[in-house]
Amino acid sequence: MGESIASRIVGVRFSKVGKVYHFDARKIESLRLGDVVVVETSRGWQLGEVVDIINDPVTPPEGTWKLLDRLATPKDLLQRQSWQAKELDVAATAKKRLHELRLVGVKIVMSEYSYDGLKLTIFFSSDSEDKVDLKSLRSDMQRVYTPAQVELRQIGPRDVAKILGGMGACGLEARCCSRFITEFSSISIRMAKEQGISLTPTEITGMCGRLRCCLIYEYENYVEARKLLPKKNKRVITPDGEGKVIDVSPIREMVLVELPEIGRKEYHKDFLKPVDELEAFENKANKTSGGHGGGGCGQCNHR
Structure with missing residues (x-):
């Protein structure tokens, strides 16, 4: 059953991979993780399993938490099965x-x-x-x-796919929504673009007919990794000379560059320097050396 729960706020799940709802358990003296409880919901009285605990409860919805009614009895479990x-x-x-x-x-x-x-x-x-x-x-x-x-x-279609289950569009024997997704996130086409995924409908659409939930899994990683790479069409300095960025691989931190003499070649980001950054450095250096040089020559002529 697990360890006893000290807090009065507990999470209850009503189906295997369902959303977790939180309730006030003050009416039940002794409660353990895994216990089945009786709860009043919008779909009538339901049996749910205690799966979670909130040590520091946030502000309750609409000013109060709904109360758990009681622990389920063997008779309740048989009644539900019936x-x-x-x-x-x-x-x-x-x-x-x-x-x-x-x-x-x-x-x-x-x-x-x-x-x-x-x-x-x-x-x-x-x-x-x-x-x-x-x-x-x-x-x-x-x-x-x-x-x-x-x-x-x-x-909606995503809920239908979750309930019916079956093989995922990617070939996995069980869909993510049926295995572990408890709440659906908002998915956009931008997530596929950011990761360089083909926008062909069959590549990004799930069995529900909507954008695949998995598009969000690595999205943030790609966003952060891309910030460290030069953008497409930017000019960069490579160990082999100046070239133009053709494509990037954010997770691998690799950049594909088009070079006049060599053609296309991949480089790790650490071996590249943006042309505009190099030009700014050179201009600054020229101004500094030019100022000192002019002053020196003037002094020589004066003498």
């Missing part, structure tokens, strides 16, 4: 009714009962960016699954 066994049938029924209603572009992803069976959430996705009207589907499902309160919840 309702989970019905979730596939619910999803199948929803898909069938969706087809009968001819709601094109809408897909049922999964269904989820609260652990006590009093709330049933059906997750769906849509090809349209606009809000989808599924009142008729909800009414039909409510009629079939009363007394549970039925809710239809739309989720």
Whole structure:
């Protein structure tokens, strides 16, 4: 189970690779990492696992932390398993009714009962960016699954990919979002450009149809490494003479330079000097020597 938790603020996860939510555990006297607890959520009463602790809690959301209700009992765990066994049938029924209603572009992803069976959430996705009207589907499902309160919840393509799992676009047997990503970050095309990755859609798009989450993994490293390298088309001095920067490899700290006599050749950044920097140094040196030289000659002529 792990070590006892001294703090009253704990992190709870409701699915294997789900987001961690924090709660006030003051109602529970003895609590350990790995314990299963009963919590009231927007999707009804749920069972979650204690996975985290905040030693120095930040300001709680909206002025207060939600309270954990109690530790789960063996009966609670069996009850949850019982309702989970019905979730596939619910999803199948929803898909069938969706087809009968001819709601094109809408897909049922999964269904989820609260652990006590009093709330049933059906997750769906849509090809349209606009809000989808599924009142008729909800009414039909409510009629079939009363007394549970039925809710239809739309989720995005990245959430769908996470739930369904499967092989990643890169060939890994399991997608990153299904293995360890608990919260999705904002990904931009700039991240691919910064890393010199081909902008071909198949190279940067995940199975969800969105930009791959992995584009952010090394992005900051590339940004910092690129600051130490000359920019493309800049003139630089190499051990073999002056040339123009054609390309850079930030992580390797290598620069590809075009030289008049040699052609293209790679150099480590430490062996390069920007032309403008060298010119500035030479101009400064010339001014200094010119000033002293003129003064000396004047004195000689005076004599």
